[in-house]
Amino acid sequence: MAVLRRTRILSLLTALLLLMTIICSSCNRIGFTFPKYSYINSVVKGFKNSDDKVNLDGELNDEVWSRMRWLEVSMKSDENVKVRMTSYFGSDGLYFAFDVDDTAVYSVRGRGTTNNSGIELYISSLKGSSSIEGYGYEIDLSANGELVVRKYLRGKYRAWPSNIHFAVKTDGELNTPACKGYTIEAYLPYSMFDGNETKAVYAMPAIIRSLSANSDERRQWYCFGMEDRDASWTKASTWWTFNEEGLLAHDVTFDVGEHGKIEGHSNVVDGDDYTFKIIPDSGYYAKSVKVDGKNVEADLLYKSGVAFYRVENVTANLKITAEFSAIPAEEINVNGKITADSKAESGISAYLVYRGYAKKVELKSDGSYSSSAPAVKGLQLYAEASGYITDYKSVPTSGGTVNLNLKKMYLGSNSTVKAMRQYNESQWDLTRLYESRVRSLSMGKFITIMNTEIFSDTVFASANISLPLLKNVDTRAGFIFYTQDGQDAFVALTMNNEKGQDYYSVQVISKNSSNWSWQGIIKDISKDTAIREKANSEDGVNLSVLYNKGKFDIWINGTKIASNVTPVDKDKNLIPSGSKVAVGLQTWNYKAAFDNLILRGSGIQDSDRGLIGGYIMSKEVTGSGKIDGPSLAAAGDLYKFYVVPSKGWYASSVTVNGVEVVDKLLYENEKAYYCIRGVTGDTKIKAVFKNVPAATVKISGTIKENNKAISGVKAWFVKGGYMQSISLSKDGDFSTQVPDINGFIYATANGYVSKYVPVSQAKNGVLNIDMQKNYIGTNSNVNHKTFYADKWDLSRLGQGIVECLSTDKFTTAMNT
Structure with missing residues (x-):
């Protein structure tokens, strides 16, 4: 039996070899050629969709597609690479259409879909809103017709059998420079989602770009959801939604007159921003640009000489209208110099702009220019350069000299500190930074941008923050402070509505490794109607923070709500006294705007009075010396100022609102200071400095504890900021001469109560000081x-x- 089996196997192999020989010889005969490769991929044999509204051939010429709302996205790094996508909920399944413009389409069978040009579609039922576990799919639709399907299970995408079918048509021959894109029609059975009850799905396209037919390495992957929406990998509600009308979005309609055009998408997703370009014909300007009837032509921004406008947080359909008119013939001359950081910069581009009209300004090597321009009211000089803040300056109607100096971009990443949250350029709108306005573009958590320059032990941060009432979310926006080793404190305006009831507060949130601070709420402002209304408005409410050597003072709406706050986690002070910090902005779950932004590596200034509702602390000095202290103080503050005489001088008088305090000065780190406890109004501080006379008063004595010498004790003769060191013997004895200015002997030692003893208390020139342990x-x-x-x-x-x-x-x- 074993011999018979082997004989049969040998016979079958012989027959198979003979058949292959016949096939090969037929292929090699003269005149035979292989069929030409067809770049229209046909549907898998044996499958025929039953919905007659879609002919699954990849052509996109079915009438149903023209009735759908399309998602329109493009790569930020190359706007010529575009993807349009829509859906149709058919009678037998879910259909998708893709229209792809790409300058490089290479797709070779056998090298894997992730290395071939095509669409990688992420899709989930609505049950994957908060987690796609068991609901999400990753579907590779290659331009050569290959298909790979994976399902998200146990924390990763895994190979999954499916009944998906698709067809693709290329625009030009595949794997050649002539190919400029492709279209796809795909069928997905409802069984992948909610069965026949499927009414909507979440979806997010990515494009795979293979740049060569010969190499697996030249490949780009770009996810539009992550780049455009800061979408989450596993939270499908952050993707786009598609239903029976295609993309779920608001429609944008245009009514545009002659001599110009508006460029923008035909729809916008609820809550997203909408940006459109205004492009007049040569010699024309936008006489009128309206968004839902509101004139915006005077508020346009520019990039590379092209005007644009951004509508923020769209919640309804938009109608955009535009009228164009000829630029007046009358001209003026505009001249001046355009610099960057006060120096000529070869990379500066400059334009004279007016309502979409833009005339490029030619700059000389030193930054100077001279140009004609239309004589119109509202003309601006605009300049931009990499690494600098774009800026605008008004031009007088009569022309003349207009200079512009670009400032260095100061927002991004701060390399001095180990910031846990990294800066992502696509998550922030800095186009109005020249107006001190910055806005987050992401609904994600921990969206952070840092001041690139500040690293100081004293920092002041302030902005008007808009944080409107939203349902079922926990939103925050404020200032983030980082130490060099990465410890942080987030001072945040908070709006919480996760449980259906809105709750406003100001919080200090700090994190030590993985442990959140217990500190939390600093001030409950839920019942403060004025603050709530401002926070819920476009103008926002002011939040100001002063960081000073490890402690925070906080103001909301001009009222001080916290003093000397220290971020603590599990009874550990996270930011030690005296620490230097970097400062930045952070948002959670909302695209918050920061208006009238101030980030300063120093303390409070007179100009901050309107922000913190403080009192002016004026200082007046006679003689040689100074008074150091903040210019403002809030009501009830403990206000500390230093009296600093020049060398060889002392303060014979220091008054606070006329009250003499010179003999109440205290000393620390060899500096004299005084504290005003509970500031109640504007305060005048005056100091009179005089030359220190010769030391003529002899004095001696001891500084001990119960007649025992103290290790480490130090002593000075002090008066009005003047300090004269006193030498002590091992036994605590001293003998010296001091000026006759009614001063004090100041003694201090670690673990003891500091003593201030008037020299006038000496008896016969002897003054003994008894120290007391600190209790x-x-x-x-x-x-x-x-x-x-x-x-x-x-x-x-x-x-x-x-x-x-x-x-x-x-x-x-x-x-x-």
């Missing part, structure tokens, strides 16, 4: 909340006065 801090005998020295002012403990400097909860100091 406020941490008590090791019991468990209690952590004591933070920087949250308490113990400078007047010698006078029996202790003051809390923090508004944090559970701020604790114990008798030791």
